[in-house]
Amino acid sequence: MAKVRVYELAKELGKSSKEVMAKLTELGEFVRSASSTIEPPVVRKLKDAFPSEAPAQAAATPVVQAASEAKSPERAAAAPQAAPAAPQPATNAAATPAQKAATPAPGVKPGPVKPAPKAPANKAADAKAPTGKETQPKAPAAAKGQESATGTPAPRPAATPKPRNASGQGNRPAPRAGNNPYASSQGMPRAAGPRAGNNPYASSQGMPRPAGSSERSAGGTGGPRPSAPRPAASPRPAGGPGPRPGAPRPNPGMMPGKTSLRPGEKQGGGNAPAGGRGGGRGGFNANRGGAPGAGGGAGFGGRPGGGGGGRGGAGRGTTQGAFGRQGGKPARGRKSKRAKRQEFEAMQAPSLGGVQVPRGDGSTIVRLRRGSSLADFADKIDANPASLVTVLFHLGEMATATQSLDEDTFGTLGAELGYQIEMVSAEDEDRELLEAFDIDLEAEEAAESDEMLEPRPPVVTVMGHVDHGKTRLLDAIRHSDVIAGEAGGITQHIGAYQIRHEYEGETRPITFIDTPGHEAFTAMRARGAQVTDLAILVVAADDGVMPQTIEALNHAQAAGVPVVVAVNKIDKPEANPAKIRQQLTEYNLVAEEYGGDTVFVDVSARQGKGIGELLDSVLLVADAELDLRANPDKDARGVAIEANLDKGRGAVATVLVQSGTLAVGDSIVAGTSYGRVRAMFDEHGDTLDVALPSRPVQVLGLTSVPRAGDTFLVAPEDRTARQIAEKREAAERAATLAKRRKRVSLEDFTQALEQGKVETLNLVLKGDVSGAVEALEDALVKIDVGDEVQLRIIHRGVGAITQNDVNLATVDNAIIIGFNVKPAERVTELADREGVDIRFYSVIYQAIDDVEAALKGMLKPEYEEVQLGTAEIRQVFRSSKFGNIAGSIIRSGTIKRGSKARVLRNGVVIGDNLSVESLRREKDDVTEVREGFECGIGLGSFNDVTEGDVIETFEVREKPRD
Numbered sequence: 001m002a003k004v005r006v007y008e009l010a011k012e013l014g015k016s017s018k019e020v021m022a023k024l025t026e027l028g029e030f031v032r033s034a035s036s037t038i039e040p041p042v043v044r045k046l047k048d049a050f051p052s053e054a055p056a057q058a059a060a061t062p063v064v065q066a067a068s069e070a071k072s073p074e075r076a077a078a079a080p081q082a083a084p085a086a087p088q089p090a091t092n093a094a095a096t097p098a099q100k101a102a103t104p105a106p107g108v109k110p111g112p113v114k115p116a117p118k119a120p121a122n123k124a125a126d127a128k129a130p131t132g133k134e135t136q137p138k139a140p141a142a143a144k145g146q147e148s149a150t151g152t153p154a155p156r157p158a159a160t161p162k163p164r165n166a167s168g169q170g171n172r173p174a175p176r177a178g179n180n181p182y183a184s185s186q187g188m189p190r191a192a193g194p195r196a197g198n199n200p201y202a203s204s205q206g207m208p209r210p211a212g213s214s215e216r217s218a219g220g221t222g223g224p225r226p227s228a229p230r231p232a233a234s235p236r237p238a239g240g241p242g243p244r245p246g247a248p249r250p251n252p253g254m255m256p257g258k259t260s261l262r263p264g265e266k267q268g269g270g271n272a273p274a275g276g277r278g279g280g281r282g283g284f285n286a287n288r289g290g291a292p293g294a295g296g297g298a299g300f301g302g303r304p305g306g307g308g309g310g311r312g313g314a315g316r317g318t319t320q321g322a323f324g325r326q327g328g329k330p331a332r333g334r335k336s337k338r339a340k341r342q343e344f345e346a347m348q349a350p351s352l353g354g355v356q357v358p359r360g361d362g363s364t365i366v367r368l369r370r371g372s373s374l375a376d377f378a379d380k381i382d383a384n385p386a387s388l389v390t391v392l393f394h395l396g397e398m399a400t401a402t403q404s405l406d407e408d409t410f411g412t413l414g415a416e417l418g419y420q421i422e423m424v425s426a427e428d429e430d431r432e433l434l435e436a437f438d439i440d441l442e443a444e445e446a447a448e449s450d451e452m453l454e455p456r457p458p459v460v461t462v463m464g465h466v467d468h469g470k471t472r473l474l475d476a477i478r479h480s481d482v483i484a485g486e487a488g489g490i491t492q493h494i495g496a497y498q499i500r501h502e503y504e505g506e507t508r509p510i511t512f513i514d515t516p517g518h519e520a521f522t523a524m525r526a527r528g529a530q531v532t533d534l535a536i537l538v539v540a541a542d543d544g545v546m547p548q549t550i551e552a553l554n555h556a557q558a559a560g561v562p563v564v565v566a567v568n569k570i571d572k573p574e575a576n577p578a579k580i581r582q583q584l585t586e587y588n589l590v591a592e593e594y595g596g597d598t599v600f601v602d603v604s605a606r607q608g609k610g611i612g613e614l615l616d617s618v619l620l621v622a623d624a625e626l627d628l629r630a631n632p633d634k635d636a637r638g639v640a641i642e643a644n645l646d647k648g649r650g651a652v653a654t655v656l657v658q659s660g661t662l663a664v665g666d667s668i669v670a671g672t673s674y675g676r677v678r679a680m681f682d683e684h685g686d687t688l689d690v691a692l693p694s695r696p697v698q699v700l701g702l703t704s705v706p707r708a709g710d711t712f713l714v715a716p717e718d719r720t721a722r723q724i725a726e727k728r729e730a731a732e733r734a735a736t737l738a739k740r741r742k743r744v745s746l747e748d749f750t751q752a753l754e755q756g757k758v759e760t761l762n763l764v765l766k767g768d769v770s771g772a773v774e775a776l777e778d779a780l781v782k783i784d785v786g787d788e789v790q791l792r793i794i795h796r797g798v799g800a801i802t803q804n805d806v807n808l809a810t811v812d813n814a815i816i817i818g819f820n821v822k823p824a825e826r827v828t829e830l831a832d833r834e835g836v837d838i839r840f841y842s843v844i845y846q847a848i849d850d851v852e853a854a855l856k857g858m859l860k861p862e863y864e865e866v867q868l869g870t871a872e873i874r875q876v877f878r879s880s881k882f883g884n885i886a887g888s889i890i891r892s893g894t895i896k897r898g899s900k901a902r903v904l905r906n907g908v909v910i911g912d913n914l915s916v917e918s919l920r921r922e923k924d925d926v927t928e929v930r931e932g933f934e935c936g937i938g939l940g941s942f943n944d945v946t947e948g949d950v951i952e953t954f955e956v957r958e959k960p961r962d
């Protein structure tokens with residue numbers, strides 16, 4: 001096809017050259033004059049753009065349909081030009097159609113350039129309104145088309161969205177239309193328009209952008225689009241124009257005014273009103289303000305201005321759209337109850353350390369288990385653990401949320417927050433634990449009727465001051481066993497034994513706890529085990545009442561245990577039994593012969609004298625004061641007296657049955673150890689099948705070594721025993737962790753840390769029997785060397801020193817103390833390698849002495865100032881070379897060269913931290929000058945000396961700790 005000139009084409013189309021040129025410009029084609037030639041494609045485009053487009057539309061139709069399921073022919077009509085663009089329909093079905101729809105617009109406008117502008121404007125105003133007569137049909141159609149394309153059923157929605165883009169793009173074209181004075185909108189259009197237009201084939205591409213965006217934008221801009229109409233700009237067809245569909249072709253006549261509004265509202269995109277006049281302008285705004293509006297998208301609907309039509313209006317409307325409806329309801333909705341409550345609580349709860357924690361009223365009781373952490377506490381008061389950490393921090397203590405804390409710390413924290421903290425005692429905790437397994441010892445006991453109870457032997461403990469003869473007495477008693485001879489005597493020490501004693505014509509058994517000393521007694525009591533029924537207080541008649549006598553007595557009385565006093569060593573000439581009786585009256589032990597009710601028996605453990613009477617008295621008191629009965633017909637319950645790990649037999653525990661009957665094969669749990677009774681032995685080494693109440697018996701079969709004082713019970717089945725043990729162990733661990741925590745306040749801690757004041761001696765204790773380990777631990781923790789040094793037992797246990805112990809010691813820098821135990825060879829090697837110090841003892845006091853010394857050794861050395869001598873200045877010699885020389889006389893001690901010095905004037909220090917730099921006698925340098933002699937003393941650069949001043953010299957020596 002040959003190129004044609006504009007005027008030729010105009011003629012052919014029946015238009016004026018000017019019109020054609022305007023149209024070309026509108027289409028994005030630039031021609032210089034009417035005589036310029038244009039390319040065939042442009043010609044085609046132009047022809048399509050003019051009224052005579054009918055055929056063109058037809059052509060487009062198919063495309064449209066393809067793209068959007070041909071909603072209607074009208075749509076097609078609108079699209080004429082879309083045809084070219086159409087190709088890409090695939091891209092965006094929705095967009096494409098829209099674009100096409102837009103295309104038509106141009107058609108509408110064809111004629112009058114001028115009018116065009118207006119028309120669009122109007123149209124814009126009414127926008128999508130279907131308006132235009134001629135177009136009308138199409139408009140709606142187009143709208144539909146879009147919708148359909150979009151898949152959206154409702155016309156409006158569909159229309160709305162696209163439109164926006166459309167408008168966006170549409171506008172652009174319009175402006176470009178530059179020709180149109182009213183449609184100046186410039187900017188936008190330009191870009192889009194031209195590009196698209198210029199390349200009819202590629203249009204799809206260029207546009208794509210719009211298309212895509214169109215969808216996006218779709219939301220809001222309905223308005224703009226309207227203006228676009230004109231732009232209908234065929235060029236961009238592909239791109240955005242589409243949207244505009246409805247609006248399109250705005251024919252001047254089409255602005256149905258309100259009508260349009262309505263639709264707009266409905267659509268949500270309402271471009272409604274806006275539009276205002278001047279399509280161009282409108283379009284422009286649309287872009288500008290349109291954006292926001294767009295955001296509002298659908299929501300924006302009804303809002304008139306929103307459409308982005310008018311410039312000013314648009315802006316405003318847009319803004320509203322953006323913050324108002326758009327986002328749905330305004331923020332000022334009703335607050336939820338929860339929010340209100342939180343606000344209220346926040347007001348109520350004063351903050352500590354910047355955090356708010358729910359407060360108690362001072363009487364709110366919070367029960368916590370031993371070893372609880374802040375997280376547990378937070379749980380109970382519905383607080384945030386992190387807040388509690390902060391509060392505690394402000395109270396001067398540092399702890400993590402999950403760290404086990406002790407009672408004191410919780411007490412402080414509780415007091416601060418208005419809660420009364422009750423720590424669940426170990427007993428309560430264990431009771432609750434057992435209840436979880438349907439074991440209620442108290443209920444069980446309460447349910448026992450008199451008939452079920454049978455007499456049981458008394459359990460006796462011997463206590464007294466060191467060396468008053470406890471061990472000897474226990475020996476004597478053991479030998480007094482009336483049946484011992486026949487049975488071959490007591491062959492092994494198992495921590496307790498039973499003897500039979502002839503009393504009032506009857507052989508009565510008595511059980512003795514064979515661990516002398518009140519430490520064992522208290523250790524067991526501390527664990528809640530009330531083992532002893534009666535105490536024998538041994539007092540040496542030749543020594544009298546001593547501190548430990550009183551301590552033992554206090555323990556017995558505190559436990560409510562009746563006391564029988566054994567006045568020992570009466571065989572000694574200096575023995576004075578009467579004095580003992582008299583001394584003890586001060587402690588509420590009044591002998592019967594003095595009118596009291598306490599039985600005093602004079603004995604000689606060495607000679608075995610009085611032992612019978614003592615045992616008689618024990619039974620007498622037991623019968624008189626105690627109701628010693630127990631139900632033997634149930635599962636056994638009792639206490640572990642002592643336990644150790646035997647190489648061949650494993651864990652061996654001596655238990656005292658307190659009620660019920662223990663039989664071989666029973667599943668038992670003792671503290672944190674459990675197992676099944678494999679075998680039982682008595683103190684004679686004889687095997688037993690059953691053990692009745694008050695019977696001490698050695699048990700084999702436990703998986704680990706229980707501790708002295710651990711209560712034991714027979715569980716219904718193995719599994720229960722194991723579970724109880726495991727739960728106890730967990731609780732124990734938590735409690736231990738709480739105890740292990742270093743109790744140093746924040747200030748102290750920081751300060752002490754800075755000054756290197758805090759030192760901790762970590763120890764791992766291992767012993768052959770649990771009683772020894774406990775006694776050692778008790779004694780060690782009592783060592784008091786002040787606050788500067790701390791002692792921490794990080795682990796204790798019965799049995800040989802293991803690799804685990806060494807590893808633990810390595811990590812915690814601990815020293816291992818082995819009491820009557822040794823490590824395996826490999827363990828020694830490991831300890832050597834790791835540099836772990838292992839110390840062995842067989843005497844408890846040695847271990848204690850060593851530890852004490854170690855603790856003292858760890859103390860930072862203390863220094864003291866020791867005065868060496870003083871000198872009085874008699875005259876000052878000035879020397880340019882040495883400065884002032886103090887001619888002095890030594891008043892006391894010796895002045896040595898190089899020693900530290902200070903100068904005092906009238907008793908006030910005027911110069912300190914000095915040193916004797918030079919020392920002369922006559923003209924000779926000397927190293928020291930003694931009392932009574934005169935000398936010249938030079939104090940270096942310190943020259944402020946005058947007659948009458950006193951020079952004091954001293955040295956700082958390390959002071960030995962006591």
Ligand SMILES: Nc1nc2c(ncn2[C@@H]2O[C@H](COP(=O)(O)OP(=O)(O)OP(=O)(O)O)[C@@H](O)[C@H]2O)c(=O)[nH]1
Nearest residue numbers: 465466467468469470471472568569572604605606
């Ligand atoms: N003369 C005399 N000496 C006794 C008598 N009983 C004990 N002794 C002696 O007193 C010393 C201490 O006796 P122990 O039985 O070891 O005293 P203890 O109270 O067990 O001492 P610790 O185990 O250190 O607390 C020993 O040398 C005994 O021989 C007694 O009746 N008469």
